[in-house]
Amino acid sequence: MKQLALLLSLVNLILASPANPSPCGALGVMHVNASSLPSGVSLNDVRTCTEHPLRASPAGPDLQRRSCWYGAKSGCADGYCWKACDASESGKWCWTSAPRGQGYGPWMRCTLDEQCTQYMPCGLGKSCVTCGCSC
Known part of the structure; x- marks a missing residue:
């Protein structure tokens, strides 16, 4: 009987533990200093x-080896906005974020190319591999 109680306690402990303690998993939690x-x-x-x-x-x-893009200036890919981001038209592009965050905001979602513009900021973030303008 004690073994059963111990087993049930262990099962309850496992079930009560979050499967992923971080809300972001491999995406990493965004850390910023408010003053910066x-x-x-x-x-x-x-x-x-x-x-x-x-x-x-x-x-x-x-995404770390993303190809240069020489087509449209902005668009929607797999539900997220992107834009060409180099004035020299070198093919560099970025994923865009919500304008209110000036690069630090949520990633812009979309269903149509027309929902994305060149005026949206490129995503920014310390140690963010998928941020910034590159190809």
Whole structure:
């Protein structure tokens, strides 16, 4: 009987433990210093996770070796906005974030290319591999 009680206690402990203690998992939790944020951006404007959600997708590792893009100036890919971000038209592009966060905000979601513009900021973040303008 004691063994059964011990086993039940162990099962309850396992079931009560979160499967993933971090809300972001492999995407990493976004850490920022409020005093280093651009003027007009508050901590409430900052996204929860550092990396772009598509990094966690099966094609994710390719984001680090992303190809240059010479087509449209902005668009929607797999539910997220991107934009060409180099004035010299070198093919560099970035994932965009909500304007209110000036690069630190949530990643912009979309269903159509027309929902994404070149005026959206590129995602920013310390130690963020999927942030910034590159190819």
